[in-house]
Amino acid sequence: MVTVLAGMAGGPVARAQTDTADPGTAPSGSVEVLARMEGPGPSGIAVTPEGRIFVGFPRHADDHASATLAELKGGRLFPYPSSAMSLPSDAPPAERLLSVHGMTVDRLGRLWVIDDGKRHGHDIPEGGAKVVGIDPKTNRVIASVPLKAPALRPDSHMNDLRVDLGHGAKGTAYVSDSSFGTTPALVVVDLASGRQRRVLATHPSTQPDPGFLTVLEGRALKYDPRHPTFPVGGVDGLALGEGGRRLYYAPLSSHRLYSVPTDVLANPAASDAQVAASVRDEGEKGAADGLAEDAQGRLYTTDFEHDAILRRAPDGTFERLAHDARFVWPDGIFVDAHHVYVTLGQWNRLPDFNGGQERRKPPYLLVRIPVEPPPTVRSPTG
Numbered sequence: 581m582v583t584v585l586a587g588m589a590g591g592p593v594a595r596a597q598t599d600t601a602d603p604g605t606a607p608s609g610s611v612e613v614l615a616r617m618e619g620p621g622p623s624g625i626a627v628t629p630e631g632r633i634f635v636g637f638p639r640h641a642d643d644h645a646s647a648t649l650a651e652l653k654g655g656r657l658f659p660y661p662s663s664a665m666s667l668p669s670d671a672p673p674a675e676r677l678l679s680v681h682g683m684t685v686d687r688l689g690r691l692w693v694i695d696d697g698k699r700h701g702h703d704i705p706e707g708g709a710k711v712v713g714i715d716p717k718t719n720r721v722i723a724s725v726p727l728k729a730p731a732l733r734p735d736s737h738m739n740d741l742r743v744d745l746g747h748g749a750k751g752t753a754y755v756s757d758s759s760f761g762t763t764p765a766l767v768v769v770d771l772a773s774g775r776q777r778r779v780l781a782t783h784p785s786t787q788p789d790p791g792f793l794t795v796l797e798g799r800a801l802k803y804d805p806r807h808p809t810f811p812v813g814g815v816d817g818l819a820l821g822e823g824g825r826r827l828y829y830a831p832l833s834s835h836r837l838y839s840v841p842t843d844v845l846a847n848p849a850a851s852d853a854q855v856a857a858s859v860r861d862e863g864e865k866g867a868a869d870g871l872a873e874d875a876q877g878r879l880y881t882t883d884f885e886h887d888a889i890l891r892r893a894p895d896g897t898f899e900r901l902a903h904d905a906r907f908v909w910p911d912g913i914f915v916d917a918h919h920v921y922v923t924l925g926q927w928n929r930l931p932d933f934n935g936g937q938e939r940r941k942p943p944y945l946l947v948r949i950p951v952e953p954p955p956t957v958r959s960p961t962g
Contacts, residue, residue, distance in 0.1 A: 609889070609902025609949055614921075615652055616943035620644040622923040624683040624740075625912040625946065626691055628716050634660060634691055635923065635946065636680035636912070640698035640737070640760075641930055649680040649693060652946070661719045673697065674707025674726055682740030682818075682912065686751065690715050690722065694755055696738040697727075709738050711753045711769055723750070725769055731776040735761030740818045740870070742827065747846035748772055754827050754845065756815045762805050764788075764814020766829065768845060775848065780840075783856050786815040788833035794867055794885055796928050797908070803833045810928045811909070817871030819879055826860075828879060830868055837865035837879075837892075865898070866890060870913035872920070874951070880920055882910035884928070889913070889920060889949060902949045919948040 614633070624636030633652040637644065647659035647666040659666035665676050683693040690713055697708025709732050713723035727738065739758040745751040750772040757765050757778075765781035780786045792803035794810065801809045816832040826839045844850050844858045868881035868890075879892040880901075887907035892898050901920065911925040923946055929939035 607904050611902055611904050612948050613945055615946040618942045619646045621925040621944050623681055623911050625914045625921050625923050626683040626685050627914050627916050628685055629689050636683055638681045639679040643700040648677050661714050673705045678708045684742055686743045692743045694738050694741040725774050731767045731778045735759055739816050742818045742820045744824055744842055746824050752846045756818050758813035758816045779852055779855050785838040785859050788814050788831050792833040809933050817868055819871040819873040821873050835864050837862040869911050872913040872915045874915045880915050882913050884909050919950055921948045
C-alpha cells in the first residue's frame with residue numbers, strides 16, 4: 581500500500597506505509613509460568629532458601645472453601661501447614677488461618693504470614709487478625725501473635741509484613757494496614773512480648789494520594805474511596821532494605837515510595853512525631869501493589885498500570901525486568917538469588933469494581949522471572 585503525502589516543497593511524496601509504533605508495548609523479559617490456578621485468586625508468595633514455594637489465598641474478597649495458605653509441590657497445591665489450619669473449620673479463629681495475605685521469609689528461612697482475619701461479608705473476629713510464623717523444617721507454628729485494638733481497627737486490612745530479626749528479643753514484625761476504609765497505618769509488633777502499636781496513621785506517606793489517577797486495561801480511573809472502581813488503599817507493599825536498616829513502603833493509591841529507619845520504627849520509646857520526622861520520601865516508583873528486596877540492596881515493584889515488573893537500584897534508578905499482557909494486577913512478589921516470583925490476582929476485575937460484573941478469568945498465574953547472579957568480587961591477586 582502506498583500513501584501520498586504532502587511534501588514540504590516540490591509536491592506530493594510517495595512512500596510505503598510504515599506507521600511508527602511504541603516498542604515499549606511489546607512483551608519483554610523471560611517469563612516462566614510456574615502454575616495455572618483455577619480456584620481462588622492468589623496474593624502472597626514466598627520461597628524458602630531450599631526452594632519451597634508458598635502461596636496465600638485471602639478470603640476478604642471471596643469467602644472460598646479452599647486453603648488460604650498452600651504449598652506448591654509438583655504442580656499441585658497442598659494446604660499448609662495442615663488441612664486443619666488452612667481449610668475452613670469450626671476451630672476458634674485464633675487457632676486457624678482465616679485469610680492469609682502477605683508473607684515473607686526471614687533470614688533464618690522461616691515463613692511468616694499476615695492473616696488479615698477478614699472473610700467476605702463478616703467482621704474480623706477476636707483472634708482472627710494475627711502474625712503467624714511457621715518453621716518449614718518442622719512444618720510447625722513457632723509464633724502466633726494476635727493483633728488487637730487499638731493497633732487493630734474494625735476496618736483494618738492487614739496486608740503485608742516484613743520480619744526484622746535485628747530488633748527485639750525474637751524479632752519485630754512490620755505490618756501494613758491498607759484499611760478497608762480510610763484509616764491506613766503501619767503496625768509494629770514485638771514478636772516476643774506481643775506489644776504492638778499503630779504509627780504514622782495520619783502521615784502523608786501512609787495515605788492514598790487524593791488525586792491519584794491510574795489507567796487499567798484501557799480505563800482511566802480516579803481514586804474515590806466511597807465508590808472505588810479499582811483496588812484502592814493506603815500503605816501496602818513493604819520491603820526491608822539496606823541490610824534491614826530501612827523499611828521501604830508505599831501506599832497502593834500513590835506513585836511514591838517512602839522509607840523509615842528501623843532503629844526508629846522498632847523503638848517503642850520513639851514517639852509518632854519522631855517516627856514521622858525520620859520518614860524519607862524516596863520519589864516516584866510507579867503504581868505498585870507488592871514490593872520486594874534482594875541481597876544487593878535492590879528493590880522490586882509490581883507495576884499494575886503497565887503490566888510490568890520494575891527494579892530499583894540503590895542509586896534510585898529504575899529498569900523494567902519484564903512486561904507481559906498477562907500481568908493483570910501483579911500482586912505478591914518475592915525475590916530469591918535466582919528469580920523474581922509474582923502472583924497475578926486480577927483484583928481490578930472483581931465485581932465490586934465493575935458494577936457487580938465478575939471480570940476475572942481463571943486460571944490465575946504464578947510466574948517467575950530470572951535475575952542475574954550477584955556480581956563476582958575478585959581479589960587483588962585475581
